[in-house]
Amino acid sequence: MKMRIKKLKISGFRGFVAERPVDLSQPVTILYGENAKGKSSVLNAIEWCLFGSECAGKDTGMRERVGWRPENRLGSVPCRVTMICQNPDGDITFERVPRPRNKGLTISRKGQIVCSDAEANDWVAENIGNFTQFMAMVYQHQENIRHLAIAEDSVKRNIINRLLGLSDYSNLLDSLQSTGYSTFSRKVTGVRDDIDNIIEERIFGYKEQNKVLSQALKLRPNAISRKLIETEADKLTRSAQSLYRKTGVKLGARTRLADHGNPHKYINHMRDTVRALQTKSPQSKENLRVGREISDLDYHIAKIDASARKRGEEHKNVKEFEVKHGKLDSLQRKLNRLEQKKTNKEDEIARLDAVYSVLSGLYNYLVENQLGIGKQMCLACGSNANNQQDFLKYKVKELESDKIKTAHEELEGICDNIRLVSEDVRKLKELEERLELAEKALKDDLKEARARLRLTMKPSEAPVKILKKRKIESEQRRVALQKALKDLLSNIGKIEESCDRLDKIVAVMDNKEEIEKLSSIKQHKDYKELMKLEGEADLWSSDIKAIVAAITLVRDKESRARVARSKKKVSEYFNMVAQNHGIKGLEMIVEHSRGYENFRFKDASDEDVITILSQGDLNVLALTIFAGLGEANLKDIPFQSIIFDDPSQSMGLHHKQRLAELANIIAENRQVIISTMDSEFRHLLEQHITRPVKVIEFEHWNPNTGPELK
């Protein structure tokens, strides 16, 4: 199959919006225009139409292709590229629209669909090759040319690999290396080592624990066995039974080792059982009761003591008052007497008041009638009396200022006495009432004590004395009980010690069993499986390593073959275009180092020429590798086209001129499509190319319609 591109129809793709036909039917087509006018979109449309998503993404090795998308950003016109190719058997039409999973390609001949989608992709792969090959021999990308100048071996190697169409091998090898397959089996070994370390550490830990426990038990670890646990457990059960018998308490069920699932449960049960005796035993209960009784006695003794003290104080107060003021009946009598005296005095005053009234009336009469002056007859008795008026005046005054006044003063003194004696009576009555209350309280306390403590006592007996006697008896009883309890606690303690000892024996035995289990892990099927996995991982790593070696070998053979096929042409083209007199006989060789191939360009003096090449010469070298490779493999390439994308970058006039001459040579055998923004180069091409040339000018780019082609 020998194809040439005749025509493209592009719509909604990259910089194209409305459908634009691009005529590529001439042997040489120059796409001319400034940057961002749509030239590269035409070239991209060719590769996308054939390879779809294969020409996007990081596998292309081109940085600008990461995140690359075919659809026009405005998206107003559906994306579609139609490419009509000339073929000896008739034109073939490729048409692609974007579809998921790289579907969307339709191939037709003479208006009939030959195949579509995955089948169409397979057709392209079979008849045209893959994108990498296309990139190596048909479409020279700008990025490959620019990056060849970078001196780093890895980058240079990648670029040349790409130019040679071998980047798939490198990409695959890189992806295999990136998985870290070679160190992978070490991870599995690491897991097994972890297990070994865990086993070792745990066994060491258990053995150390057993050393300490054996020393505490004063037993050799070998002497500890399940049989010993049974024997010790029997002893423990018997001790507990004996203690329960001694204390007279019935022992509960499940007191044998066999009654429990494991020794730990048995030991805990026995420990709880014997500890329960501290509260269950009769001595404990009696001790508790006696303690409570002593406490009650203390309470009542204190209470009765306080009541008795109170009663004594009240009694003393009454007695002291009586001594000072007399007893109540005496005070009462004294008060009666004073009341009588008061009545008498009041009668006396009444009489004196009557006499005074008569005498003062008579006197006033005599004064008013001017009688009783001198010697006159007394109107009262009829006898003769001298100066009766003066006599009466004297008598009235005597009564008023002496007798009546004295009588009133005496009455007042009696009343004062009555008030004092009445106050004494009131106070004494109050004291007697308080005494009565204190006596009642004491009586109540005694009654309560008798009832609470169930005391019987004769009236003659002093209650507090009886209570104190009873307390002494209780305290003596408690001393005896506490002695018994101390013995009981000592016995409980001994059994608890036995429990602790048995606990340690069981722990040693458990540890021994764990050691046995840990020691047997390496015989476990899972451990064996892990070892098998480790071996498999090792083999797997070595398998991948062998595959990597095989891929490297095939790639190297391929690269050598391609270099061998093309190096004559490359050298010829380079010498023609570069005309660098310092370099004689450029030789392209492949060397190998640490699994990588290094491409070296030597001259006749065996010197590496890359380091002495100018930027323009480096570009020439990249272009001549590309052109030489394509030319040398012409018979194997289905596409009889070669596409240059801005090939004249960093070149001077002479380089450009000779590059135009080279394009003319290539055009003899292949269709040439050149995209350039370099007007000088365009004119040089037009001058030097002898075959028919079509120039398509990209003058203006409109965001709504896309590029305008002229």
Added chain:
Amino acid sequence: MKWDDIKGELTKDSVRKKHRLALLRNIESAWNTGGTEQVEEWLLGQIEDTNTHAENLKRQLVGTHENKAEEDTDENED
């Protein structure tokens, strides 16, 4: 990619020939499905599966032992 040539190189060595060819077929299939990303994903998946299996075995071997000790402690607390 000349897969047949790579297979040919692997066939030259009789060691684990079948395994290696089978592995290569898987790599080829991944490559054809999704290029380097698919190859990496497939290989890393293989590595991850083996690592996970190894970790599971470790847990069964020494993790079970730890769990057993914890169960015993719980029983004692009961």
